Amino acid sequence: xxxxxxxxxxxxxxxxxxxxxxxxxxxxxxxxxxxxxxxxxxxxxxxxxxxxxxxxxxxxxxxxxxxxxxxxxxxxxxxxxxxxxxxxxxxxxxxxxxxxxxxxxxxxxxxxxxxxxxxxxxxxxxxxxxxxxxxxxxxxxxxxxxxxxxxxxxxxxxx
Amino acid sequence: xxxxxxxxxxxxxxxxxxxxxxxxxxxxxxxxxxxxxxxxxxxxxxxxxxxxxxxxxxxxxxxxxxxxxxxxxxxxxxxxxxxxxx
Numbered sequence: 333x334x335x336x337x338x339x340x341x342x343x344x345x346x347x348x349x350x351x352x353x354x355x356x357x358x359x360x361x362x363x364x365x366x367x368x369x370x371x372x373x374x375x376x377x378x379x380x381x382x383x384x385x386x387x388x389x390x391x392x393x394x395x396x397x398x399x400x401x402x403x404x405x406x407x408x409x410x411x412x413x414x415x416x417x418x419x420x421x422x423x424x425x426x427x428x429x430x431x432x433x434x435x436x437x438x439x440x441x442x443x444x445x446x447x448x449x450x451x452x453x454x455x456x457x458x459x460x461x462x463x464x465x466x467x468x469x470x471x472x473x474x475x476x477x478x479x480x481x482x483x484x485x486x487x488x489x490x491x
Numbered sequence: 492x493x494x495x496x497x498x499x500x501x502x503x504x505x506x507x508x509x510x511x512x513x514x515x516x517x518x519x520x521x522x523x524x525x526x527x528x529x530x531x532x533x534x535x536x537x538x539x540x541x542x543x544x545x546x547x548x549x550x551x552x553x554x555x556x557x558x559x560x561x562x563x564x565x566x567x568x569x570x571x572x573x574x575x576x577x
Contacts, residue, residue, distance in 0.1 A: 366577075383577070384500055384501055384504075386498075386500060386550070386553075386569060386571070387553075388553060389550060389553045389569075392553075414577050425577065426577055449576065449577045450576045450577055451576040452574070452576060453574070453576055453577040454574050455574060455575055455576060455577050456500055456501035456571065456572065456574060456575050457575045457576075458501075467501055467502050467572070467575075468575055469575065470573070470574075470575050470576055474576060
């Protein structure tokens with residue numbers, strides 16, 4: 333279980349290669365990369381996405397989510413990398429990879445990690461476009477996605 | 492007695508116009524909500540950012556806490572909007 337808060341751009345393909353190289357006899361590796369979109373929900377061009385975090389609290393929230401994924405699914409290894417600070421369109425924001433003996437656990441754990449990171453990781457997001465800065469509210473869709481796992485999940489994200 | 496550090500995030504930080512400050516330590520049995528009311532009484536950006544506590548969440552010594560939690564001997568209180576997620 334590896335969890336990182338990245339202040340600078342990173343290359344997911346290199347991180348996936350390193351993650352895979354360290355594995356043993358796992359038959360399945362699943363990875364997901366989330367990228368900053370160049371357009372907001374209203375279609376307006378976004379010049380920058382800014383993710384504000386709360387130092388150790390943010391990292392701790394990511395570690396708790398990763399630990400839950402390990403206790404819930406039969407995965408043997410995972411990595412979660414999340415950017416903070418200003419992020420340009422097209423840059424990776426989040427990268428998760430999971431490894432398991434069989435594919436189902438790896439798929440489900442990656443899906444679970446993303447759903448919880450998207451709603452509970454301690455970040456505040458804002459978009460900048462045309463010199464205007466807008467704080468982003470959590471979307472109903474993100475909440476519904478996280479709700480899929482809610483039966484065993486403890487909501488401690490301060491929401 | 493040591494002072495209390497208050498940290499602000501997201502629009503709370505922007506509207507107040509600072510990300511961190513030290514204040515004189517309130518009585519140990521006063522709550523985060525009491526602290527918010529005291530700060531809001533300063534007026535200006537404080538009043539604007541803190542006038543509606545239902546829009547605010549808090550952490551005491553880096554742990555999420557309901558607004559009615561006593562501050563006790565905490566060193567740091569954080570005030571912020573609900574987290575957006577990653």
